[in-house]
Amino acid sequence: MNMESPITESPEVLVARLAKAGREAQRGLALLPDARKAEALRAVAVALREDEGPILEANARDVAAGEAKGLTDALLDRLRLDPKRLAGIADAVEQVAALPDPVGQVIDQSERPNGLKLSRVRIPIGLIGIIYESRPNVTADAAALCLRSGNAVLLRGGSEALHSNRAIHAAFARGLESVGVPADAVQLAPTQDRALVGAMLTAAGLIDMIVPRGGKSLVARVQADARVPVLAHLDGICHTYVHSSADAAMARALALNAKMRRTGICGAMETLLIDAQFPDAVALAGDLLDAGCELRGDARAQALDPRIVTATEEDWDTEYLDAVLAVAVVDGLDAAIEHIARHSSHHTDAIVTGDHAAAERFLAEVDSAIVMVNASSQFADGGEFGLGAEIGIATGRLHARGPVALEGLTTYKWQVRGTGQVRP
């Protein structure tokens, strides 16, 4: 599509047209052998490196406009590219090229008494819509994962990154075309009209799945308005429960890591539950306070250290994404599981324990996308799970959950092979 042509269609007509082109390209893509899709992504990585000049130039325009608009330093940092970051983007595309292709995988097969042979075979989902904010790397990351799994993608990035996204997309498209993959497999929305987002969210039957990539307000809007299935998580209110039998050194190390390694990620611990029988609670809380974390506790937690301030009811349901932690003292495993059932966002919850039975009960009874024993909740990540990448972490209950990479971007069909069977 020519990016510079004025948009005169309604957002719905535009989305329908883009979706039609994307779906058409996807039909071809779905049938490409593994090696061709990998080759296409390697060509994209080459094109991204070749286009370093124009991409960084486009990005400088976005950054300058952002500075003039008074964007915060945090936003400007997300927006800014430099040679190292751009090389990282190209490398990531190459890494996705090297991942195993889930398409064509046989999930299971059986033969019926009448001789019919059934197989369930992985296929791409179809057309994925990505709605994102100011990070231009999403343009390449998300598109690479969708393409690797045979999906077409319709990208709608934030207006702050408009020129960067167009330059990255142009390199992506050129890479695809250089190996004969239709460029419409990866389309960038040609307008920043906000109504386009609404039209994407309601394009059921045209767009098969939406992945929002950005802050909580973006995800909340997408989840509220979408008629298309959404793969996302809204909150990461992750708990770590330190059981009475926990090894003290392990519990202290895990709590510190789960909270303080990076406070701004969705897998960061937001609530620490300390068993009333855990003997080293004072040191556990002290470590976090000494590391600069604000602790907000219930009355029994406050008794552990005078620096712990009073938690309100709201604290148990808050994702701080900061050096702040809610702390409660609980009476045993059941009370911990009950607290988590009431307050967890079902992202990642962990227990630290030396008791095998307690560990297995926690794993079975805590109903979250990821449940952990004796590990830091900060491991909640596609790369750490060995998926090679991730399109996002999902807390919905259907389709894919937890870190989602290529397999979560596929669905399946039933293939039935007969020899003339009629149904009696």
Next chain:
Amino acid sequence: MNMESPITESPEVLVARLAKAGREAQRGLALLPDARKAEALRAVAVALREDEGPILEANARDVAAGEAKGLTDALLDRLRLDPKRLAGIADAVEQVAALPDPVGQVIDQSERPNGLKLSRVRIPIGLIGIIYESRPNVTADAAALCLRSGNAVLLRGGSEALHSNRAIHAAFARGLESVGVPADAVQLAPTQDRALVGAMLTAAGLIDMIVPRGGKSLVARVQADARVPVLAHLDGICHTYVHSSADAAMARALALNAKMRRTGICGAMETLLIDAQFPDAVALAGDLLDAGCELRGDARAQALDPRIVTATEEDWDTEYLDAVLAVAVVDGLDAAIEHIARHSSHHTDAIVTGDHAAAERFLAEVDSAIVMVNASSQFADGGEFGLGAEIGIATGRLHARGPVALEGLTTYKWQVRGTGQVRP
């Protein structure tokens, strides 16, 4: 819940209350061992048999009211129970009890270089809403499948079957309670207020999935209004393509069975595509005409037999569910695949061919939930697929597709077992 108490809450408040009770019951249900869930369903089958008197009496009231209201014979037939049908319902519950339990199944596992052990384990979805019409057997069938897979269920049946549903539900609840399973795991909506359906459809976060069971208008309404994920199919516009290399006898037998065995089911063939090079096209069409099927053809199909009437554009997109068939003559495999891509409802599409390469291309390129080679599309059924039962057939692209039984009523969580790993 007391069914006779007047409903004074708003539909939204009522759904929230029912959902809370259902979710609470589900937490217990999710942890029951396989044997207990099977035992509960066997107790339900016993209770259904014990309650033959009250259930048939309640059903007689519904049938009498339906006759007074002037319901069609077809609707009255769906509504009517007799000792044999009721015994069939109880038997079906027992058969579901005997199915293998998918909950707890390990989908896959891996160990990371840092020693973290990851497993993906099947868990119930949660609370399933079933919205259905006049068939009282759905009350027991759907509830049994949900319960077998550890899900709670909220049933909302048609008002025509109100007394039958209440009587079946009472037996179901008594069976569950007799073995200590909370009766709230299977709730029947206590009001026929139509606004309740709307409140169920928008209860995102309270109800995890909706399964509509009924005619096209019900499914269309549910799909249009739902914010909760829906497992369903709207249309079964199923194609059979007879390739040039098809065995003539096989093609004739399959076409006749796919169309005429039962014309009213979703897997019935609605469009026959005949390859221009298939030598026995006249006999193929003649068999169907002789069997009493109306054929609506394009110009080339009409040339096969003077009894074939003219198809309009609409015929290619119509699910007749009757002894009517659209017939087109196509030039080769690509044209057949193209026709199917344009007109299929992505339910079940089949090829009849003697050519292995054509079969494999059809299986790969036709993008439907079920694709078949040399078999009747009427096999599209959970029982025929060896699933033991089915909650429905889904044509959506996410989660479960094609015939859906117990596995499609589950999702998974990630379990991570560590020994104190912190993330670097």
